[in-house]
Amino acid sequence: MIGRLRGILVEKHAPEIVLECAGVGYEVTLPMTSFYHLPQLNQETTIYTHFVVREDAQLLYGFANQTERKLFRLLIKVNGVGPKLALAILSNMSANQFVNCVTLDDVSTIVKIPGVGKKTAERLLIEMRDKLKDWGLDIDTPVSDSLVLEQHGDDVLITPAVDAKGDAITALVSLGYKQAQADKAVKAVLKPEMSSEELIRDALKSML
Incomplete structure (x- = not known):
């Protein structure tokens, strides 16, 4: 291992x-x-x-931390959830946000994630509720001093991509979004000089 x-x-x-x-x-x-x-x-x-x-x-x-890995390992134990779907879930929301969805029984947010239908969302909430019942969620700090918080885009040190738009669309498709959906989301948030990471982050947020 x-x-x-x-x-x-x-x-x-x-x-x-x-x-x-x-x-x-x-x-x-x-x-x-x-x-x-x-x-x-x-x-x-x-x-x-x-x-x-x-x-x-x-x-x-x-x-980036053991908390996200722990949640990933719990997710793939849910019937019908494999690594690809678990990856999509954790790409759309942080571990903390997912736990909040489970706590609040928020099906509407979960079903917006690609590959998660209503039945899968309901099963996720039911099974994860038991798994997270005693989870004191203390998010680990990143393991490298050079890492930064994902929500503070202005502080992220990023090298602009040659084709940020294309890279962002490709990444969204690999996470399970349809080509047309990914293209529409990226175009909606696209601004000059945005990096692919910024485009992906904003596009994902716009679809939840």
Whole structure:
């Protein structure tokens, strides 16, 4: 089991990165709430990971803190929720926001996430309510000093992408949104000089 990686961030293509550790480049997929915490390229960072082995692939999922990883692990234990859907859920809302949805029985917000129908949302709320009943949610601080809070866009140090709009649309599609839906959401929030991370964050917020 690979539980944590510390290395140099050499590639960023939301929601995936390549982290070089001791000469080995690990491909890792992150929920966007963790992706926003990443430093600039060629800087060192640490992420917590969850390793998934399938018949046709071995996949690494990364998280900015242990709280998000813990919630991811609880989500994939729910019937009908796999890693891809859990990733989509944590890309649309923070762990804290998800717990609030469960506490408030907020089906309307959950069903806006791609891949989550009404029945799945209701099952999520029922099963997660029991799992989170005694959860004292103390969000961990990021594991790297260079990480920043995802909601404070003005403080994020980002290198503008050559094609931020295209990168943002591709990322949203990979998270489960339809091409037309992703294109519409990105165009609605697009402003000059926005990075792909900013576009993704604002587009996701506009769809919830």
